[in-house]
Amino acid sequence: MELGTFVWTTLGAMLTLAIFSFLYKDNPFYKFAEHLVVGVSAGYWAVILWHNGLVPNLLERLQDGDWYYLWLNSSRPWYLIPAILGILMWTRFSKKYSWISRWPIALYIGIATGVAIPLEMSNRVNKQLYATMSNIHWSNFFGTGFLDTAAGYSEVIVFIGTIAGLIYFFFSKAHTGTFGVIAKIGIYILMIGFGASFGLTVMARISLFVQRIQFMHEDWALPAFDKTNPNYSGWFPAFFWLVGLIVFGYIMRELIIYLKNKDKPKPEKA
Amino acid sequence: MTNKKDTNIFNRMMSIDRRWVFLLLVIVCVTAYFIPFTIPILIEPEVAVIHEFIDTLPPGSIIFLAIDYDPASLAELHPMTYALLEQCFRRNLRVMCTALHPNGPSMAEAAFLDVADSCRMDKTYNGEFFPAREVVNGVDYCFLGYKPYPALVILGMGTNFRLPFPADYYGTPLDSIPLMRGVQNYDQMACVVNISGTSGTEYWISYGQGRFGFPLALGVTGVMGAEYYPFLNSGQVFGYMAGMLGAAQYEKLADNPGKAIIAMKVQLYAHFLIIFFIIIGNVGFFMDKYKKKREGR
Amino acid sequence: MKRQIPVFLVFIFGVFMVFQYFSPHEASEWVYKFLMDWIYIIGIFAMALGIWSLIHVSYDKIKHKRHDWGYSVVTLAALFIMTFFGITGFNENGDWGFYFMTQEGLTNPMFLNFFNYILVPIETTMFSLLAFFIASAAYRAFRARNVLASMLLVSALIVMLRFNPYFGDAFAFYMNKTAAWLLNVPNMAAKRAILIGIGLGMVGTALKVVLGIERGYMGKG
Numbered sequence: 001m002e003l004g005t006f007v008w009t010t011l012g013a014m015l016t017l018a019i020f021s022f023l024y025k026d027n028p029f030y031k032f033a034e035h036l037v038v039g040v041s042a043g044y045w046a047v048i049l050w051h052n053g054l055v056p057n058l059l060e061r062l063q064d065g066d067w068y069y070l071w072l073n074s075s076r077p078w079y080l081i082p083a084i085l086g087i088l089m090w091t092r093f094s095k096k097y098s099w100i101s102r103w104p105i106a107l108y109i110g111i112a113t114g115v116a117i118p119l120e121m122s123n124r125v126n127k128q129l130y131a132t133m134s135n136i137h138w139s140n141f142f143g144t145g146f147l148d149t150a151a152g153y154s155e156v157i158v159f160i161g162t163i164a165g166l167i168y169f170f171f172s173k174a175h176t177g178t179f180g181v182i183a184k185i186g187i188y189i190l191m192i193g194f195g196a197s198f199g200l201t202v203m204a205r206i207s208l209f210v211q212r213i214q215f216m217h218e219d220w221a222l223p224a225f226d227k228t229n230p231n232y233s234g235w236f237p238a239f240f241w242l243v244g245l246i247v248f249g250y251i252m253r254e255l256i257i258y259l260k261n262k263d264k265p266k267p268e269k270a
Numbered sequence: 271m272t273n274k275k276d277t278n279i280f281n282r283m284m285s286i287d288r289r290w291v292f293l294l295l296v297i298v299c300v301t302a303y304f305i306p307f308t309i310p311i312l313i314e315p316e317v318a319v320i321h322e323f324i325d326t327l328p329p330g331s332i333i334f335l336a337i338d339y340d341p342a343s344l345a346e347l348h349p350m351t352y353a354l355l356e357q358c359f360r361r362n363l364r365v366m367c368t369a370l371h372p373n374g375p376s377m378a379e380a381a382f383l384d385v386a387d388s389c390r391m392d393k394t395y396n397g398e399f400f401p402a403r404e405v406v407n408g409v410d411y412c413f414l415g416y417k418p419y420p421a422l423v424i425l426g427m428g429t430n431f432r433l434p435f436p437a438d439y440y441g442t443p444l445d446s447i448p449l450m451r452g453v454q455n456y457d458q459m460a461c462v463v464n465i466s467g468t469s470g471t472e473y474w475i476s477y478g479q480g481r482f483g484f485p486l487a488l489g490v491t492g493v494m495g496a497e498y499y500p501f502l503n504s505g506q507v508f509g510y511m512a513g514m515l516g517a518a519q520y521e522k523l524a525d526n527p528g529k530a531i532i533a534m535k536v537q538l539y540a541h542f543l544i545i546f547f548i549i550i551g552n553v554g555f556f557m558d559k560y561k562k563k564r565e566g567r
Numbered sequence: 568m569k570r571q572i573p574v575f576l577v578f579i580f581g582v583f584m585v586f587q588y589f590s591p592h593e594a595s596e597w598v599y600k601f602l603m604d605w606i607y608i609i610g611i612f613a614m615a616l617g618i619w620s621l622i623h624v625s626y627d628k629i630k631h632k633r634h635d636w637g638y639s640v641v642t643l644a645a646l647f648i649m650t651f652f653g654i655t656g657f658n659e660n661g662d663w664g665f666y667f668m669t670q671e672g673l674t675n676p677m678f679l680n681f682f683n684y685i686l687v688p689i690e691t692t693m694f695s696l697l698a699f700f701i702a703s704a705a706y707r708a709f710r711a712r713n714v715l716a717s718m719l720l721v722s723a724l725i726v727m728l729r730f731n732p733y734f735g736d737a738f739a740f741y742m743n744k745t746a747a748w749l750l751n752v753p754n755m756a757a758k759r760a761i762l763i764g765i766g767l768g769m770v771g772t773a774l775k776v777v778l779g780i781e782r783g784y785m786g787k788g
Contacts, residue, residue: 012688019692023292037689039642043649045372051670052415053611056437082605086612099569106573113773114584123480124766131504147748158756165760191715193757195722197496204492206540207514208695210533211345288703312743341687342694376682418610426603441670499755541727547706555710
């Protein structure tokens with residue numbers, strides 16, 4: 001690893017710690033990092049939209065035309081129409097002319113919703129209903145082994161669970177009598193589903209934190225003291241300890257403030 | 271003013287400052303990270319089927335990899351991407367890729383470059399020797415990049431890749447890329463693997479697989495992990511990797527241990543800690559409730 | 568006029584796209600490709616609205632020196648610096664310059680460094696904060712108050728402990744089997760019910776939009 005790369009990695013480590021400092025309390029380091037990422041993200045997005053979007057899809061298609069003819073002499077001048085419609089969308093910011101932006105929005109909404117109707121009906125509703133109403137394997141009702149997902153009883157649970165879940169969400173009728181019993185079964189099945197989602201969500205969130213530990217250790221701390229690196233110099237540990245010093249200084253500052261204010265009476269909450 | 275009677279141990283169990291919870295989580299996770307041990311990774315059939323499918327494809331087949339995630343989902347999804355790409359390139363499969371999340375293209379590009387570097391070394395996976403090889407952009411892979419509105423991009427690619435993507439990420443017209451000769455749309459793809467941390471997965475299922483009928487496998491974050499089992503059951507999706515565990519299972523199948531397998535041991539202890547907090551919170555709740563009932567409150 | 572024409576446009580294009588799905592005719596395919604080609608370009612301009620909005624809000628905050636206006640300077644500076652690096656770079660001869668029509672900016676080392684060492688660490692860390700908040704939320708709010716909450720809790724515990732090796736291989740095996748059954752059977756049934764409900768809702772809403780009953784996309788005025 002070169003020193004330049006390590007300096008950038010140190011910056012990444014500092015920004016990581018700045019964000020983690022929010023766990024203690026909101027502070028200027030966190031706010032700085034937060035606003036920085038908003039700006040960098042927006043700038044990145046602008047560059048990607050330009051290079052991956054406008055240039056290949058519009059500008060290169062009009063390249064053989066001349067700007068002083070407003071590209072009308074290019075071989076594909078019709079591409080100016082979506083460009084004009086796209087620019088018209090920016091009238092949304094004007095109070096007087098914002099009604100013009102409705103035209104390109106209408107074009108997009110019309111196409112997107114028209115495409116959605118048959119596809120969502122087919123894939124979210126029809127195919128799922130077909131799968132629910134599949135044959136139940138009565139001959140294999142008890143399955144093989146412990147909790148067999150292909151067993152008949154599992155298929156019965158899927159069928160009843162799906163119907164009961166759908167009935168639970170039907171609020172146009174009061175959940176009383178037989179309807180209420182089925183809706184009750186539905187909510188029990190839904191709770192199992194939400195519990196499974198919660199368990200996987202916990203795993204997901206923890207894994208994000210683990211990745212940060214891996215970054216701080218493998219990409220920053222280890223290279224800071226890796227003498228087998230041919231580019232290694234005293235600057236590597238120097239940058240590492242500089243960050244350590246900043247963190248230590250911040251902790252000491254907070255500790256001093258806490259000890260100073262410890263014996264002061266806390267203001268009464270209104 | 272607080273009543274002294276209310277500050278019993280059970281009340282205190284329910285009202286620990288959350289910053290102590292945070293500190294304890296940091297200590298447990300960092301300690302577990304540095305303790306050397308492994309946990310058994312049991313392979314699920316829905317993960318194994320993806321590995322098997324790719325392993326049995328003839329050399330030269332093209333796989334479409336949709337790397338539709340941003341840095342926020344990097345922890346869980348990057349290990350899947352790396353393991354998959356390495357497997358594809360070692361088996362001389364060709365890869366086409368999009369990154370339909372605005373903050374994703376540079377990450378996807380970095381994954382290709384890193385795996386290409388790894389392929390320059392001889393490696394043995396699952397007892398099979400793979401010699402070093404060069405992975406060349408335009409010949410072994412084609413990275414299309416980003417376009418907004420994934421649903422319409424997925425639909426457009428079903429007609430012709432050149433419709434939404436006249437050029438690749440680097441501005442090279444698709445018609446001049448060797449890999450794209452004779453490749454029009456999904457019909458020339460052996461399968462599509464969508465690795466996503468957003469609702470883009472639903473677009474691939476409805477607008478992609480639903481309309482064009484290609485084999486589709488998913489790699490999703492843990493947050494979305496429980497949501498797509500219905501599609502697996504209905505056959506709309508043939509394989510499914512959910513979260514860090516899915517990534518660890520794939521790394522184990524590919525015999526390519528990476529960050530996911532290492533992270534699972536930390537996961538275990540973090541889960542123990544969270545379960546411990548749930549237990550003490552509930553013990554405090556029930557004992558406090560019982561106490562109040564006894565005191566007639 | 569200001570509201571009728573957009574409603575008419577939505578109806579025309581919406582109905583066309585529905586019929587196009589069922590019609591393999593060459594003419595409908597041709598119109599479909601034409602419209603898709605246009606929509607990608609319009610979409611790019613629409614995305615740029617968000618960036619302009621950010622610039623406008625930040626500039627406004629700086630101009631009127633509102634609370635924490637200094638951070639808006641950071642935002643704008645970062646945006647313009649990132650854009651500058653994205654449109655400059657080194658070509659294959661090593662010459663530095665502005666490259667608007669070619670993609671040298673995407674491989675500019677400074678552009679990539681800003682992405683890899685500023686955007687990636689901050690974004691990943693921001694989302695990793697959720698690990699702490701979920702631990703805190705689980706501690707404070709996850710109470711087995713009734714049967715339903717208990718079922719949710721037990722289901723979550725089974726999924727969380729599925730790869731636990733500490734109570735023997737047999738425990739790990741059966742726990743994993745239970746978690747797999749839970750995910751593939753009752754969880755799958757629950758999610759399917761929700762999916763069908765969402766699908767019907769989406770189709771209903773899309774029909775309302777196409778038929779002009781739902782006009783929220785037009786905004787006020």
